[in-house]
Amino acid sequence: MARQASLSGFTELLPAERVVELHVLDSLRRTFELHGFSSLETRAVETVGSLLQKGEIDKEVYAVSRLQADEDERGGRTDPQQLALHFDLTVPFARYVVENAGYLSFPFRRYQIQKCWRGERPQEGRAREFTQADIDVVGDGELPFVYDVEMALIAAEALAALPIGDFVIRINNRKLAEGFYRGLGLDDPTAVLRAVDKLEKIGESGVVAELVATAGATEEQARAALALAAIRTPDTGFVEQVRALGVEHPLLEQGLSELAEVIGLASRRAPGRVVADLSIARGLDYYTGTVYETVMVGHESLGSICSGGRYDALAVKGDRRFPGVGLSVGVTRLLARVLAQKLAVATRPVPTAVLVSLADEDGWAAADDVATGLRARGIPTEVAATAAKFGKQIKYADRRGIPFVWFTSVDDDGTVRHEVKDIRSGEQVPADPETWTPPADDLLPRVVPGD
Known part of the structure; x- marks a missing residue:
């Protein structure tokens, strides 16, 4: 600020x-x-006559007109039909x-709950x-x-x-x-x-x-x-x-x-x-x-x-x-x-709780399947855009404020393994994409007392 x-x-x-x-x-x-x-929700504009009937605030009201409007259409501060942005929500509500x-x-x-405008x-x-x-x-x-x-x-x-x-x-x-x-x-x-x-x-x-x-x-x-x-x-x-x-x-x-x-x-x-x-x-x-x-x-x-x-x-x-x-x-x-x-x-600037990593460029569809399953259970998830080194993908998650990175690998016998890493603690554990859920405090950004 x-x-x-x-x-x-x-x-x-x-x-x-x-x-x-x-x-x-x-x-x-x-x-x-x-x-x-x-x-x-009421409209953003009211007539000048409506806005100025109560209180001394005429110097703070923003008038509204088209750039190409002629003088008759523009009106002025004495024209009660001139359009202006509302300076509070009470007068429009009345x-x-x-x-x-x-x-x-x-x-x-x-x-x-709306925007208001005052020229102060x-x-x-x-x-x-x-x-x-x-x-x-x-x-x-x-x-x-x-x-x-x-x-x-x-x-x-x-x-x-x-x-x-x-x-x-x-x-x-x-x-x-x-x-x-x-x-x-x-x-x-x-x-x-x-x-x-x-x-x-x-x-x-x-x-x-x-x-x-x-x-x-x-x-x-x-x-x-x-x-x-x-x-x-x-x-x-x-x-x-x-x-x-x-x-x-x-x-x-x-x-x-x-x-x-x-x-x-x-x-x-x-x-x-x-x-x-x-x-x-x-x-x-x-x-x-x-x-x-x-x-x-x-x-x-x-x-x-x-x-x-x-x-x-x-x-x-x-x-x-x-x-x-x-x-x-x-x-x-x-x-x-x-x-x-x-x-x-x-607690973080983004809603994303999980970044699904890519092991290779051909793996995006499979990674997106994992992400889709997590999202279906209400877990905000992104998929990595490229198959960069895992260290770079982790750094990307850290830079974004994403707490978890998801890894998928395939064994020589074709067994698919999933693991999720908490990049804050470094802990990496096996995870089932159909059941794994982050801790409640990490599911969505929270607002906490400052320092």
């Missing part, structure tokens, strides 16, 4: 790194399906739900082309609040199965924050949320300055907003700490109640993995309730590797609403750190 990319922000992995990525994707897929989520509502059963549970400055954990793994539950008209709790528990289970070490899921509630800001007398809570969302990037003084400049806050109001953001507890103790700040508003009370329910249940099922963190805001406008961010312990500078929240009005069709709650795992972001610091490595 430290290699210099030929095109900045577009990651290309080596085979051994790809093994780790596939392990992560397969693990996430397995967890999501265990919880009853159906897989789907469009998908609206268009297919008549064919879906609600609450609808889906997972989606590349750095570790931030690429222009990246993979996200999303889960969402969407209701028709209403969605029980218990799904907010379930999301936190699924995130804890899914991330615990990945080779990323310890992590913490930080949870807040937009109603709590908005109610608090309104109770302070600030009438533009969205501007406050956006400023607070930058706390880790620009610090307290930067947030105060932005609140004064963009949200019309006094310095006293800005300091009160920061006092709220400073509250962080592993249990429901945050409730009394918020009330001690002396701010009152009905929306604040609703948010406190919802967050207390999520933290109370999730911390019981996933102790040490979940905290109430009232600095979490999430920058996109469509979140309306619970919001989540997740950091790897010891790697907080990487940013959130799993984020999301509740949205009540992202998907709307006439007077029909489809509220939802979801999470997005930043696969490319977490892999960047896993691979760079060798938190996990592949």
Whole structure:
């Protein structure tokens, strides 16, 4: 991952790194399906009007047009029908739900693992082309609040199965924050949320300055907003700490109640993995309730590797609403750190477990018969391309990371003998092509903790 990319922000992995990525994707897929989520894939492009209706991200959207398109077809940033690559999977999913509502059963549970694109400055954990793994539950008209709790528990289970070490899921509630800001007398809570969302990037003084400049806050109001953001507890103790700040508003009370329910249940099922963190805001406008961010312990500078929240009005069709709650795992972001610091490595870069050697150039068909029999029993096998000296064939297997080499010989009386060599230990033993199987740990590449 430290290699210099030929095109900045577009990651290309080596085979051994790809093994780790596939392990992560397969693990996430397995967890999501265990919880009853159906897989789907949406198109890579959406209209600019669809993408930009929620959140301030227009500078990062990649527009799409034909090289030979005329000016009318190209449109522009002000043309809502201009095509653009999606920058996340939530907005396309909302469009998908609206268009297919008549064919879906609600609450609808889906997972989606796809590439996304954002035109931002590349750095570790931030690429222009990246993979996200999303889960969402969407209701028709209403969605029980218990799904907010379930999301936190699924995130804890899914991330615990990945080779990323310890992590913490930080949870807040937009109603709590908005109610608090309104109770302070600030009438533009969205501007406050956006400023607070930058706390880790620009610090307290930067947030105060932005609140004064963009949200019309006094310095006293800005300091009160920061006092709220400073509250962080592993249990429901945050409730009394918020009330001690002396701010009152009905929306604040609703948010406190919802967050207390999520933290109370999730911390019981996933102790040490979940905290109430009232600095979490999430920058996109469509979140309306619970919001989540997740950091790897010891790697907080990487940013959130799993984020999301509740949205009540992202998907709307006439007077029909489809509220939802979801999470997005930043696969490319977490892999960047896993691979760079060798938190996990592949036991070999290729799926091949056995190389069937050639004693002479006429023996390829017989060797392929052996390989076919091994493959039929689920053993990944290659056949040597030429009858080079056995030492060279063994070196080829070693270079490729193939652990076993198969030898076939014929005695003077016509007896066919088969032997297999573990080139790591040097042990060579007789083997029956109809029954021999490598040790379970060698059948396929595995992902193991790094050094």
